[in-house]
Every structure is written in C-alpha cells, then in structure tokens.
Amino acid sequence: MATAHHDADVYYVPHHSKWPFVGSVSLFVLMIGLVTWFNGSDTAFWVFMAGLAMMIYTLFGWFGDVIRESESGKYNGQVDVSFRQGMIWFIFSEVMFFAAFFGALFYVRQFALPWLSGEGHGALANQFLYDGYVAGWPANGPANVGGEFGTLPAFGLPLINTIILLSSGLTLTIAHHAMVAGQRGKVLAWLGATILLGFCFFGVQAYEYGHAWSDLNLRLSSGIYGATFYMLTGFHGLHVFLGTVMLTVVWFRVLKGHFTPEKHFGFEAVAWYWHFVDVVWLGLFLFVYVL
Structure with a gap:
C-alpha cells in the first residue's frame, strides 16, 4: 500500500482497528465517573481518572496509527x-x-x-x-x-x-x-x-x-x-x-x-x-x- 501515495485513483482503506471500540468504552467509563462524581459517590473520582487514562491511551494509539500511515506514504x-x-x-x-x-x-x-x-x-x-x-x-x-x-x-x-x-x-x-x-x-x-x-x-x-x-x-x-x-x-x-x-x-x-x-x-x-x-x-x- 506504500505506492498509494503516488496513485490518485487509490483510496487507502485501513485495516480493522480496535480504537473505535476502545474509545467508546473509555468515554462510557469517563462519563459514568463524571456523573457519579457530581452525585457525591465516594469512588467516582477514581472511575473518572480511569476513564481519562483510557481516553489518553486511545488518543495516543489512534493518532499514532494515523501518523505512521501518513509517514509511510499510504495517503494520497x-x-x-x-x-x-x-x-x-x-x-x-x-x-x-x-x-x-x-x-x-x-x-x-x-x-x-x-x-x-x-x-x-x-x-x-x-x-x-x-x-x-x-x-x-x-x-x-x-x-x-x-x-x-x-x-x-x-x-x-x-x-x-x-x-x-x-x-x-x-x-x-x-x-x-x-x-x-x-x-x-x-x-x-x-x-x-x-x-x-x-x-x-x-x-x-x-x-x-x-x-x-x-x-x-x-x-x-x-x-x-x-x-x-x-x-x-x-x-x-x-x-x-x-x-x-x-x-x-x-x-x-x-x-x-x-x-x-x-x-x-x-x-x-x-x-x-x-x-x-x-x-x-x-x-x-x-x-x-x-x-
């Protein structure tokens, strides 16, 4: 697929990715933590922090894949x-x-x-x-x-x-x-x-x-x-x-x-x-x- 950068008629389609699923789970955990935090839960802060950590992991992984695909010449x-x-x-x-x-x-x-x-x-x-x-x-x-x-x-x-x-x-x-x-x-x-x-x-x-x-x-x-x-x-x-x-x-x-x-x-x-x-x-x- 590295030649796709030179071919205007080829649109790069990425392989199956885990990041949409991981990102959805991360957002769900993040929002559960935030909502329960607002309602005075004792453990909500740690749930929120876990969701935040998962979101950061998702962003680093997903954008890292996009950067590697771009630098390898797969995008036209x-x-x-x-x-x-x-x-x-x-x-x-x-x-x-x-x-x-x-x-x-x-x-x-x-x-x-x-x-x-x-x-x-x-x-x-x-x-x-x-x-x-x-x-x-x-x-x-x-x-x-x-x-x-x-x-x-x-x-x-x-x-x-x-x-x-x-x-x-x-x-x-x-x-x-x-x-x-x-x-x-x-x-x-x-x-x-x-x-x-x-x-x-x-x-x-x-x-x-x-x-x-x-x-x-x-x-x-x-x-x-x-x-x-x-x-x-x-x-x-x-x-x-x-x-x-x-x-x-x-x-x-x-x-x-x-x-x-x-x-x-x-x-x-x-x-x-x-x-x-x-x-x-x-x-x-x-x-x-x-x-």
Whole structure:
C-alpha cells in the first residue's frame, strides 16, 4: 500500500482497528465517573481518572496509527481532501458549540432579564421575584442567597490574555510560512513561541480564576452571571489547553523530520483550530468582559 501515495485513483482503506471500540468504552467509563462524581459517590473520582487514562491511551494509539500511515506514504490526495473536509466539519461543530453558549448569554441579557422586570410594568414584577430586583447586568439573586460578588475589569488580566492569544496567532502564522518555505529551524522556533504563549494564556487564566473565586467571591453559584462566565471562559480555556497540547505534538513531529513544504496537513489542521480559538476569545473578551 506504500505506492498509494503516488496513485490518485487509490483510496487507502485501513485495516480493522480496535480504537473505535476502545474509545467508546473509555468515554462510557469517563462519563459514568463524571456523573457519579457530581452525585457525591465516594469512588467516582477514581472511575473518572480511569476513564481519562483510557481516553489518553486511545488518543495516543489512534493518532499514532494515523501518523505512521501518513509517514509511510499510504495517503494520497483523496485522503488529504477527506481529512480537510473532516477538520472543516469538526470546526463547524465547535462553532455551533460556542454559539449555543453565546446564545444563552444573549438570551438572558436581551430577553429574560427585561421580561422578569415586567417590561414596562415597573415594580409590579418585583412581587414575583424579590424586593430591590433590577434587570441589570451582571445579574445575581438576592445578596443573602447568591452572595455579593465583584467582576473582573476588562482592561486588566483579560486584556493581557487577549494580547497573548493574538500574538500566538501571529507566531503560528510565521511558523506556517516557514514550513511552506522549508525552513525547519524557523518552524521549530516560532512554533515553540506559540506553545509558550499558549501555556502563558492558560496560566494567566488560572490566576484570574483564583482571584475571582477567592477575592471577588465570583462563583458558579453567583447567579446567571457566574454560571455563564465560567461556562464560556472555562470551555474556551479547555480548548486553549488542548490546542497547546496538539501544537506540542506537532513540534515534536517537526523535530523528528515529519512534514514537507508540500504535505503538512497535520500542521495546518492544528493551525486552523488555533485560529478558531483566537476568534472565539475575541468574542468572549467583547461580550463577557467589555460589554
């Protein structure tokens, strides 16, 4: 099958693989652990960790097989098109994922809060809520229920993270141009800078969370504001972490001599993902922190 790379009419079909089955079992164990953890089970944490370990094993094994097949020349132009279409649909699913969360934020701010205020009925609606209710943002319940909390200024840590993430997009673009030019040393340098910036972003966000949780009393229980804040920024932070891990894998692959100026979709796919994460952060910075 090594000649398939040179034959445009041959589409590589892999042999039977255990990874879909192993991955399904891993996800099942992971979700059982997570659900029972939320419900206070004493053993749930270890079930969750076992599922996580199984998922990591699946990812290493499955992607390792794909990398070995690619490097052995089994993939041709048709397979490359399939990978590109698959990545496009994956990013589209991620767009819809975040669109649902942004939609929840907009719905609460533009519709739910005005409706709860009575929409022109003034204080009449307050009898159904509590005295002193104001349809403003950030929204919480009564201070003696949800607790008073502070918000993070946009032009502090969030602005620093915006600069970090936009800079990482620039360094990754330079690394991509170096890849196309066949300058492997520059690829390693600029890709390494991107990885460093990714971990810096994650570190700043971890510090921001600690500050918000302990100093500002901003919790998940802090009304709809706390829930949407941690939901949006938390999932984005998870995407940054996963993207940084993927960039690190690509860096080691470049170091091992993988990819060529003509054939490097593994690099491009991660770059697409990273730029998507950049764009999502701009929306978060504007609608969660600034407005």
